[in-house]
Amino acid sequence: MKTHSSRWAKSIAVVAALAVVTSCGLPRSGPNKREIYSGSVQQQGDAFVVSVNDRVTRATAVDMALGFSNKFKNAGILGSDIISPGDTLSLTIWENVDKPLLGPEGQVAAVLEQVQVDGSGHIFVPYAGRIRAAGNTPEAVRRIIRGKLEDQTPDPQVEVRRVAGDGSTVSIVGAIAGQGVYPIQRPTRTLSAMLAQAGGVTVRPEVAQVTVTRGKETGKIWFQDLYDNPHLDIALRGGDRILVEADTRAFTALGATGTQTRMTFDNQAISAIEAIAQVGGLNTRAADPTGVFVFRNEPAEIANVVMGRDDLIGAQRLVYVLDLTQPNGMFHARDFVIRDDDTLYVTEAPFTQWDKTISALTGSAGQISGLTSLTGG
Numbered sequence: 133m134k135t136h137s138s139r140w141a142k143s144i145a146v147v148a149a150l151a152v153v154t155s156c157g158l159p160r161s162g163p164n165k166r167e168i169y170s171g172s173v174q175q176q177g178d179a180f181v182v183s184v185n186d187r188v189t190r191a192t193a194v195d196m197a198l199g200f201s202n203k204f205k206n207a208g209i210l211g212s213d214i215i216s217p218g219d220t221l222s223l224t225i226w227e228n229v230d231k232p233l234l235g236p237e238g239q240v241a242a243v244l245e246q247v248q249v250d251g252s253g254h255i256f257v258p259y260a261g262r263i264r265a266a267g268n269t270p271e272a273v274r275r276i277i278r279g280k281l282e283d284q285t286p287d288p289q290v291e292v293r294r295v296a297g298d299g300s301t302v303s304i305v306g307a308i309a310g311q312g313v314y315p316i317q318r319p320t321r322t323l324s325a326m327l328a329q330a331g332g333v334t335v336r337p338e339v340a341q342v343t344v345t346r347g348k349e350t351g352k353i354w355f356q357d358l359y360d361n362p363h364l365d366i367a368l369r370g371g372d373r374i375l376v377e378a379d380t381r382a383f384t385a386l387g388a389t390g391t392q393t394r395m396t397f398d399n400q401a402i403s404a405i406e407a408i409a410q411v412g413g414l415n416t417r418a419a420d421p422t423g424v425f426v427f428r429n430e431p432a433e434i435a436n437v438v439m440g441r442d443d444l445i446g447a448q449r450l451v452y453v454l455d456l457t458q459p460n461g462m463f464h465a466r467d468f469v470i471r472d473d474d475t476l477y478v479t480e481a482p483f484t485q486w487d488k489t490i491s492a493l494t495g496s497a498g499q500i501s502g503l504t505s506l507t508g509g
Contacts (some may be wrong), residue, residue, distance in 0.1 A: 148326050162387050165423045165479050179449040191437040209321050215265045216300040216370050221247040225290040233285050235257050235437035301448040302368055305377040307335045310353040316368055324365045338399050339379040346372050383470050385411040387478040388419035404465040407476055423479030424454040
């Protein structure tokens with residue numbers, strides 16, 4: 133009689149444990165494949181679920197295009213001695229007379245130090261008047277001053293020297309060793325030379341981006357491209373603002389991966405395989421290699437190509453499915469490009485859910501059996 137009661141109690145325990153498991157659900161990291169597919173447009177959901185193949189990889193392979201406009205690239209290198217507003221000039225004027233215009237009697241030469249080029253680009257020289265200096269070379273300014281003075285003093289000799297001032301400078305900030313304001317001089321008239329003058333970038337070159345702002349124009353390039361493509365090494369202009377920063381693009385990894393986190397890009401372009409590797413690969417004890425999903429808000433022009441339509445308007449929710457067990461699955465994952473703000477999600481293998489079910493059942497049954505023993509059943 134006691135044995136029969138014990139068997140009856142264990143049967144009740146199993147039934148009770150099964151009821152607990154089915155009613156409360158099992159702990160997991162996210163939806164399974166069936167639940168993701170149930171949210172597709174084909175099943176009255178709001179997302180397009182698409183299996184990745186060669187056509188899809190080509191349609192979605194959009195690189196992050198960076199570069200300078202022709203306005204930047206066609207700007208010629210400034211002459212190293214071109215005078216700009218804010219520069220400082222030093223003038224020396226010799227007069228071949230006993231009573232010179234610009235100095236006391238008997239003085240051989242008059243020296244005018246620290247002559248500032250004003251905001252409109254002019255300087256003032258006694259007896260010569262207001263002279264346009266900006267945009268000219270020291271030699272051109274010398275000839276202008278001499279022409280102005282030679283009607284007042286015989287055969288004047290003029291020397292003009294330029295010292296770069298704040299009108300011929302650029303500012304450099306961000307991930308650079310020496311942030312600051314730098315004059316444009318003969319060795320630093322191009323972007324790469326100026327960055328070298330500032331000590332170089334302080335982030336990995338593969339993810340460094342350089343932005344140049346000139347007036348209302350802005351251009352951005354990859355730091356690595358600056359050296360791979362000489363035509364991107366643009367000539368600088370006074371007042372240019374240069375910003376160096378690390379790539380801010382990132383993707384989120386969830387599910388049965390080595391780690392669940394938000395990861396920044398470690399290269400200009402990364403594939404799905406590289407993204408998986410970046411987060412520690414698939415969890416070998418839990419991951420389902422047939423259920424690798426990439427969630428993305430896709431622009432309409434790409435979504436229409438992927439879906440073979442022309443009526444989609446605005447950003448569309450697309451879920452790309454990668455099956456790594458297929459003959460070309462690894463190649464598709466290698467060629468599929470991850471983009472900014474993508475969510476990489478790996479589902480758990482069915483065995484993992486089954487194992488959790490068994491563990492939950494045996495654990496629950498054991499607990500109920502223990503309670504039955506305590507109550508003397």
